[in-house]
Amino acid sequence: MRSQIEGSQAVARAVALCRPEVVSAYPISPQTHIVEALSDLVRTGELSPCEYLMVESEFAALSAAIGASAAGARTYTATASQGLLYMAEALYNASGLGLPIVMTIANRAIGAPINIWNDHSDVMSQRDCGWIQLFAESNQEAVDLHVQAFALAEELSLPVTVNMDGFVLTHAVEPVDLPSQAQVDAFLPPFEPRQVLDPGEPVTIGAMVGPEAFTEVKVLMHAKQMQALDVVPRIASDFEDAFGRGSGGLLRTYPREGADTVVVALGSVLGTIDEVVDELRAENVDVAALGIRCFRPWPLEEIRQALQGARRVIVLEKAFAVGIGGIVGQNVRLALSGLPVPVFDVVAGLGGRPITKRSLHTLLADVLHERIEPNQLTFLDLDRELVQRELHRVSQSPRSGPHAENILRDVGTVAAGSH
Amino acid sequence: MFQVRIHGRGGQGVVTAAELLSVAAFLEGREAQAFPTFGSERTGAPVVAFCRIDDSVIRVREPITEPDALIVQDPTLLHQVDLFAGLSDDGYLLLNTGRSFDDLGLGAFVERFDVDRCVTVPATEIAREHLGRPLPNAALLGAFAALTGQVSVDSVAAAIRERFSGPTAEGNVTAAEHAHARVLQAGRASHA
Amino acid sequence: MSETIKLYQLGTFAVGNRLLDPDDRSVQADVERSNTLTSGHRACQGCGEALGARYVLDAAMRATAGNLVAANATGCLEVFSTPYPESSWQLPWLHSLFGNAPAVGSGIAAALRAKGRTDVRVVAQGGDGGTLDIGFACLSGMFERNDDVLYVCYDNEAYMNTGVQRSGATPPAARTANTKPVGDEPGNVFGQGKSAPLIAMAHEIPYVATATVADLHDLERKVERAMEFRGARYLHVLVPCPLGWGSAAADTIRIARLARETGLFPVFEAERGEVVNVSKIRGRVPVEEYLRAQRRFAHLFGEQPRTDVIERIQAGADRNIRRFGLLEEM
Numbered sequence: 001m002r003s004q005i006e007g008s009q010a011v012a013r014a015v016a017l018c019r020p021e022v023v024s025a026y027p028i029s030p031q032t033h034i035v036e037a038l039s040d041l042v043r044t045g046e047l048s049p050c051e052y053l054m055v056e057s058e059f060a061a062l063s064a065a066i067g068a069s070a071a072g073a074r075t076y077t078a079t080a081s082q083g084l085l086y087m088a089e090a091l092y093n094a095s096g097l098g099l100p101i102v103m104t105i106a107n108r109a110i111g112a113p114i115n116i117w118n119d120h121s122d123v124m125s126q127r128d129c130g131w132i133q134l135f136a137e138s139n140q141e142a143v144d145l146h147v148q149a150f151a152l153a154e155e156l157s158l159p160v161t162v163n164m165d166g167f168v169l170t171h172a173v174e175p176v177d178l179p180s181q182a183q184v185d186a187f188l189p190p191f192e193p194r195q196v197l198d199p200g201e202p203v204t205i206g207a208m209v210g211p212e213a214f215t216e217v218k219v220l221m222h223a224k225q226m227q228a229l230d231v232v233p234r235i236a237s238d239f240e241d242a243f244g245r246g247s248g249g250l251l252r253t254y255p256r257e258g259a260d261t262v263v264v265a266l267g268s269v270l271g272t273i274d275e276v277v278d279e280l281r282a283e284n285v286d287v288a289a290l291g292i293r294c295f296r297p298w299p300l301e302e303i304r305q306a307l308q309g310a311r312r313v314i315v316l317e318k319a320f321a322v323g324i325g326g327i328v329g330q331n332v333r334l335a336l337s338g339l340p341v342p343v344f345d346v347v348a349g350l351g352g353r354p355i356t357k358r359s360l361h362t363l364l365a366d367v368l369h370e371r372i373e374p375n376q377l378t379f380l381d382l383d384r385e386l387v388q389r390e391l392h393r394v395s396q397s398p399r400s401g402p403h404a405e406n407i408l409r410d411v412g413t414v415a416a417g418s419h
Numbered sequence: 420m421f422q423v424r425i426h427g428r429g430g431q432g433v434v435t436a437a438e439l440l441s442v443a444a445f446l447e448g449r450e451a452q453a454f455p456t457f458g459s460e461r462t463g464a465p466v467v468a469f470c471r472i473d474d475s476v477i478r479v480r481e482p483i484t485e486p487d488a489l490i491v492q493d494p495t496l497l498h499q500v501d502l503f504a505g506l507s508d509d510g511y512l513l514l515n516t517g518r519s520f521d522d523l524g525l526g527a528f529v530e531r532f533d534v535d536r537c538v539t540v541p542a543t544e545i546a547r548e549h550l551g552r553p554l555p556n557a558a559l560l561g562a563f564a565a566l567t568g569q570v571s572v573d574s575v576a577a578a579i580r581e582r583f584s585g586p587t588a589e590g591n592v593t594a595a596e597h598a599h600a601r602v603l604q605a606g607r608a609s610h611a
Numbered sequence: 612m613s614e615t616i617k618l619y620q621l622g623t624f625a626v627g628n629r630l631l632d633p634d635d636r637s638v639q640a641d642v643e644r645s646n647t648l649t650s651g652h653r654a655c656q657g658c659g660e661a662l663g664a665r666y667v668l669d670a671a672m673r674a675t676a677g678n679l680v681a682a683n684a685t686g687c688l689e690v691f692s693t694p695y696p697e698s699s700w701q702l703p704w705l706h707s708l709f710g711n712a713p714a715v716g717s718g719i720a721a722a723l724r725a726k727g728r729t730d731v732r733v734v735a736q737g738g739d740g741g742t743l744d745i746g747f748a749c750l751s752g753m754f755e756r757n758d759d760v761l762y763v764c765y766d767n768e769a770y771m772n773t774g775v776q777r778s779g780a781t782p783p784a785a786r787t788a789n790t791k792p793v794g795d796e797p798g799n800v801f802g803q804g805k806s807a808p809l810i811a812m813a814h815e816i817p818y819v820a821t822a823t824v825a826d827l828h829d830l831e832r833k834v835e836r837a838m839e840f841r842g843a844r845y846l847h848v849l850v851p852c853p854l855g856w857g858s859a860a861a862d863t864i865r866i867a868r869l870a871r872e873t874g875l876f877p878v879f880e881a882e883r884g885e886v887v888n889v890s891k892i893r894g895r896v897p898v899e900e901y902l903r904a905q906r907r908f909a910h911l912f913g914e915q916p917r918t919d920v921i922e923r924i925q926a927g928a929d930r931n932i933r934r935f936g937l938l939e940e941m
Contacts, residue, residue: 003445004441004442004445004446004451006438021722021725021726022718022721022722022725024718024721029457030457049725049726049727050725051721051722051724051725053717053718053721053756053758054756055714055717055752055756056748056749056751056752056755057748057749057752059710059711059714059748059749060711060714060717060748060749060752063707063708063711063714063715063718063749064714064715064717064718064721065718066705066707066711066715066718067682067705067707067714067715067716067717067718067719067720067721067722068718068719068721068722068725069718069722070705070715070718070719071680071718071719071722071723072722072726073721073722073725073726075718075722089708089710090707090708090711093707093708097707116457117457167454167457168454168480171454171455171457172452172453172454172480173437173438173441173442173451173452173453173454174441174451174452174453174477175445175450175451196703197680197703197704197705197719198703199677199678199679199680199702199703199731201703202700202701202702202703202704203703203704204693204698204700204704205704205705205706206683206689206693206704206705206706206707207693207694207695207696207698207706208689208690208693208694208695209695210695213695213696268480269480271477271478271479271480272478272479272480272481274478275478275479352457354481354482355481356481356484357479357481
């Protein structure tokens, strides 16, 4: 049923439709509305049987989920930013043990400096943890991906994160079509665990593995995740058949493949990029947007295929690897290896800085007029002078103070908020 | 696309206003998107919320820098925040106050806008009357409906009733209808 | 048919005792016991933890008719019991991380409850490091939520698995790898450390108990008692470590008994934050006898004995005796 609803509320309802048996919750902005809504659904009995555990930290949230999933329960949790880092140890544990937990990440920047706004540094910091990582462009897609995520996780016996931009999606009210319980039940059968803690058939889970077998175990993990490259599109296709709309899959190109210039991105910014693409195409600029929907495993062949014939690729990402450069950019280059396509690494939207159509138009013009070099890290809407002033300040005195505070004083800003 | 920016202070229902407006548009079969800016605001700090209304799917997600309509829920923001940034000369301005633009020192400022598109409404007083609380957002939505015609007051009422129930819903609806009638009347009067 | 034979030592520590009423016999005396931690594990000779875990889990299995699931923290017990590809565990067993055993236990209990399997019970267990230090937040959270988990801490008073480093349970003056007897204060300093049982009591959970491997019947009874409750329960078991304590492998049980008889390790039960039962000291012993049996205290007894330190330790024991009422009123 289609309704005008907040993203978090929609996701909570979608998760509830998947009949999780255990939900563990620790609040962190901007995920709070999701776990609050699930609490209500459990309390009213709308979601039942379900145990809702209010835990004492994110580390506990995922740890409880690990226990619950190992005991054969369909399990869900959600987090963001610092919370994701706090459960880092458990992330690797869950994927290593092959537990099909589904977790929403309401993407948010990682401190220091503390920042509650959206970017992708949280999930990117954990990109190697062995979870499957899906990205939603809209709240509709977020809803759809959660349903697909449980199916995916349980088929492969691997945990899955569904990434949705914090605040930008979680707190946006927009139209969402929520499926019915009957539709979801038909699509998602009850959880049949590959391994389970059952007194009737005792097993030992989580033994130490030494040098003689560790490599093989890791290779099996990798092989299993690579299977997702086939399973993700198949589940997306099954979803389309069952629910009548396309979402998910590995990637999508707008409006078509084979354009001269392709902008690659993940998440909600793709909506804004699509608008800019339309405006430029109306001016006869041959540009397209490539949205990556499945970031891990990395759909290398599919991306290479999608970028066939491109004369230049602009990777626009909401995170970067300090000390080296773009993350998605690196991954894209891997997909393009051997092909003489220049790749432009553009970092935008860090810490919630809005990515505007105007800036994107300027960026595209700069690239097309060769005012920006490929293979060079570019920051969209960077205040270069501010950075220079701070660098100068640092060079002048050993006790120059913290960068953030100096810069805030410099711009005369004390309030938070992007406006 | 019609873009609305709403300014107010935390606790005045600014975010709810934007959401209700988007629901009202949705109920009329249109596409709508509402979202707030966020900060570590507590009650009383400046808050901004946005609403886009269109007939086709809204894909863009940036804050509204060039609003077609501005709603100001709290006149004390006037000299604290750059409220009017990006409002074009044929934009709509709706200000919550019992005073006039002249009284607030905005007389000269509003001359560059279309006089029919700039309105003051004592929304807080209207809310106190019908709701018993100084929560001006519903009244302002009713006024907005009259001012811009982007949504009908009936859709605003329906949106309110979807979100709230009982006396809270009815009080808000009455406040919206009261402000709506008032703006319509003032509009007729100014053309008389 | 069993005659009521009057025996003066029904509290005997002997495992067997065929003269006892069947109901009074220990679980360990039963050939049908679960052997939950079966033989073949790689624990040191004389390991108190291996003994304690076997006692606790066999008793828990009997109390739950074998419907038991265990979550285990990283540590000696986990490592020596599951040398891949072998496992000593004869019950469903999950090792996740070092600091999350209580939370994992909470998750398992939630899953069982969601599935309507309230007949299956949960034990979460770990050493003093995993319980008192790194797992402390999770432990407190599990207590605070009153999750239906029995948490068992096997306390050997240091991080033994990683080479005997100091933990929040290491007693004053004890030598560990990072509290060596060099400098002014020999061994671990006074004035640090925490009492997990008292903290558990402060959460007012249904049942808290301490025990040692020296009194099998007492330990088994406490496990059984714990299983009569629903909600969060905590059992703190003192388990000497011959390697880390520098004691003879054959001395493990004797040293555990001395810990009780000196008053250094109070043995008691509490329900909802109030002490309901205390194991009285049968024959009080000065702390020196306990300390001398362990090389981790050897630095107190040299050419120039640290009688000042020993007196402080004795004062600690005296305080426990007074505080818990460990001596019979005369």
